[in-house]
Amino acid sequence: MPSDVIAGPWGRLAAAMRGKPRVEQKASKAGPLVALTLAGRAVWTPRDYASLAREGFERNAIAYRCVRMIAEAAAGVPWLLYEGERELTEHPLLRLLETPNPMESGADLFESWYGFLEVAGNSYLEVVELGGEPRELYALRPDRMKVVPGRAGWPEAYEYSVDGRTAMFACDPARGIAPILHMKLFHPTDDHYGMSPVEAAAFAVDIHNAAGQWNKALLDNAARPSGALVYKGGEGARNLTEDQFERLKHELAENYQGAANAGRPLLLEGGLDWTAMGITPKDMDFIEAKRAAAREIALAFGVPPMLIGIPGDNTFSNYQEANRTFWRQTVLPLVSRTARALTRWLGPRFGEGLRLSYDTDQVEALSTEREALWARVGKADFLTEDEKRAAVGYGKK
Known part of the structure; x- marks a missing residue:
């Protein structure tokens, strides 16, 4: 092969870049x-x-x-x-x-x-x-x-x-x-x-x-429906502070979510109570x-x-x-x-x-059909051998 001819898909592009005539490849x-x-x-x-x-x-x-x-x-x-x-x-x-x-x-x-x-x-x-x-x-x-x-x-x-x-x-x-x-x-x-x-x-x-x-x-999320943490402080108690709320979310995410934490008891403090959200099995049937x-x-x-x-x-x-x-x-x-x-x-x-x-x-999946066709054609005594071969897709003998 001449040195100025490059085989493969780069050939024509390389020849054009060098300004040489394109060799048919x-x-x-x-x-x-x-x-x-x-x-x-x-x-x-x-x-x-x-x-x-x-x-x-x-x-x-x-x-x-x-x-x-x-x-x-x-x-x-x-x-x-x-x-x-x-x-x-x-x-x-x-x-x-x-x-x-x-x-x-x-x-x-x-x-x-x-x-x-x-x-x-x-x-x-x-x-x-x-x-x-x-x-x-x-x-x-x-x-x-x-x-x-x-x-x-x-x-x-x-x-x-x-x-x-x-x-x-x-x-x-x-x-x-x-x-x-x-x-x-x-x-x-x-x-x-x-x-x-x-x-x-x-x-x-x-x-x-x-x-x-x-x-x-x-x-x-532990393969169970989510629930709600309800704050039940004493009479006159206020809602959780912003710092308390963020700490609670962080602890739930780190310690109680994921397959590794499935079934782990939930530790509650300070008037918190867990209320499960009711979802029927029909609603869960995905x-x-x-x-x-x-x-x-x-x-x-x-x-x-x-x-x-x-x-x-x-x-x-x-x-x-x-x-x-x-x-x-x-x-x-x-x-x-x-x-x-x-x-x-x-x-x-x-x-x-x-x-x-x-x-x-x-095609192996069609072998049963093929065997049934051959059996029917083989029993057709009114057909010649060449006609039988043509009926199953073969040429004359």
Whole structure:
């Protein structure tokens, strides 16, 4: 490699700084922007993505588990490639999806892709081409991306911004060619951005988080309802002085609050009397409210509550049935949608007639359905062997 060519995402930036002509290299256009900053502060999407990510993922165990379950399950489904009706086992497109860039495997890339989609409602994939051929794929953070609509309303460019620096990705809507694949969840009131399940479950997330904070506060206060210290001085006695009042608050905080002081006797003096504040068990039942909020969060993500250990309202007879429902109604629709989007976006770059699909035979949760299908087809004596193979998803022998 010549000494004036620097490989990796710094190459073009370094060449521009030296005033030398840019050498065409295989590198992410967004890479230098990420490398030159410690944290991105600009949020371009029309919602507070930072708050959704913080409250609905980083601080909520239910939403966190739902996102992880969906992203990890969907990213683990193997890809299939067809040219017409013929399955291709070796192809540059399959190799690109298997090893999209030097830093990630295909499963890592698509786990980020599906995770961004669930948290933000939007996912962005960048293709890096060298000599007109796709060489690398990168999943970009949705909070740093801005859609630039054209006169016809379709995106004519995408802007990726990090700490005041911006990379522009131009599109050709007429030819359907774009360096960015943008997949979004349905949003009824937004033309360019999708709606996140976290946003739909925002009220339930707040309730669930608030219930956890309340229970933590109870533990910090000896896990019992608060009471009142009543000053009962003799006849003509005055209220506590300001110094006495402050000393009393300090002693209560230091000696009687917290788990280490639970059950410690309260020593009273000078006409003080303790009166417990009456709170009924029904008023204290935050656990059920927290469970109801957790079920609502799981509902927004399409994850059966049984799979994440939430008791109550289980409509499935067993765990296996719930797992099959999770795959059929939540995971596979996302994988199918991604396969269609990748076919439309990447397929023409590798040739005509290519179609991406996915292999459900490798999904353990669907093994019972697969065995039942094979048994039914095997008993169908009116079908030929080739027709039976076609019915279960295989080509002619």
